[in-house]
Amino acid sequence: MSRQNAKNVDAKNKVSCDLFTLTYGSLVAQLIKDFDNTEEVNKQLDRMYGQGYNIGLRLVEDFLAKTNSGRCHDMKETADKIQSAFKMYLGVNPSVANWSAANDEFSLLIDSNPLAEYVELPDHLSQLKYSNVIPGVIRGALEMVQIEVQVWFVQDFLKGDATTELRIKFIRKLEDALPAGED
Ligand code: MYR
Numbered sequence: 001m002s003r004q005n006a007k008n009v010d011a012k013n014k015v016s017c018d019l020f021t022l023t024y025g026s027l028v029a030q031l032i033k034d035f036d037n038t039e040e041v042n043k044q045l046d047r048m049y050g051q052g053y054n055i056g057l058r059l060v061e062d063f064l065a066k067t068n069s070g071r072c073h074d075m076k077e078t079a080d081k082i083q084s085a086f087k088m089y090l091g092v093n094p095s096v097a098n099w100s101a102a103n104d105e106f107s108l109l110i111d112s113n114p115l116a117e118y119v120e121l122p123d124h125l126s127q128l129k130y131s132n133v134i135p136g137v138i139r140g141a142l143e144m145v146q147i148e149v150q151v152w153f154v155q156d157f158l159k160g161d162a163t164t165e166l167r168i169k170f171i172r173k174l175e176d177a178l179p180a181g182e183d
Contacts (some may be wrong), residue, residue, distance in 0.1 A: 015170065017091035021117055028130060038127050045132040052136020053143075060141035071145070075170050078147060079106050082138065082168070090114040094166075105171040107154065109163050116158040130158055138168065146174040 031044045063069070063085050072078040079096045086094050086108070094108040113119075115131045135151035142149050148171040155161035 014091055017089070017114070018117075019117055024115055024133065026117055028128075032125070038125060040128070041125075042129050045129040049136035052133035053140035054136075055133070056137040056140025056142070057144050057177075059085075059137060060144045063088065063141070065147075068130075072109070072147075075103055075106065078142070078170075079108075079168070082108065086110070086114070095143075098165075098167075099111045100169075106168055108166045108168065110157070110166075111163055113157040113164045119158060122156060126159060131156065131164075134166065143174065148172050148174055 028045070031041050033040045035044060048106060060067075063081075066088070067081075067084065068080060072081060083094055083096055086092055092110050092112065092114040093109045096106055097109050098107040099105070115134060119130070121128060121130065131153065136154070137147055138151045150171060152167050152168045153162055153165070155165040156168050157164045
């Protein structure tokens with residue numbers, strides 16, 4: 001790809017990431033208008049985790065097709081793929097760090113919050129689970145390739161932390177859970 005074409009692809013990618021970020025932001029803003037306390041809005045954002053899960057189920061197919069990816073053999077490969085997916089869909093390049101001794105748990109570190117580039121949370125909304133959709137997307141995407149994980153925020157730039165840290169923990173291979181004869 002020529003340098004100019006690569007620039008155009010990057011610019012297009014940035015526009016769709018921005019559009020997604022802004023659309024998501026206005027959706028959360030509407031929830032805040034409709035439900036007047038953080039607890040209620042968080043209940044809705046818990047549902048957003050479920051929406052993220054559904055997005056992940058579909059997104060992984062797109063990701064695998066666009067990157068021509070094969071199966072991951074360990075969590076290190078999975079981490080690399082999630083890292084590329086963040087670049088592709090959210091326009092950010094997280095680093096992979098803080099592996100557990102058993103290599104079954106790692107963090108994605110991002111020096112911003114890609115979903116909240118244009119957002120400032122007022123003090124009374126500091127407990128808002130604003131970015132709940134992202135862990136849902138990751139869990140859904142990985143479940144689609146038979147990897148069950150837990151995903152949660154350890155730090156969030158939006159909440160005043162120095163970085164955004166998402167923790168991803170391998171739980172089990174889902175094919176193990178299939179009844180005998182169905183694998
Ligand atoms: C496999 O083992 O079969 C392939 C694993 C592919 C993992 C792809 C992960 C995509 C995660 C999407 C996260 C997007 C967040 C915006």
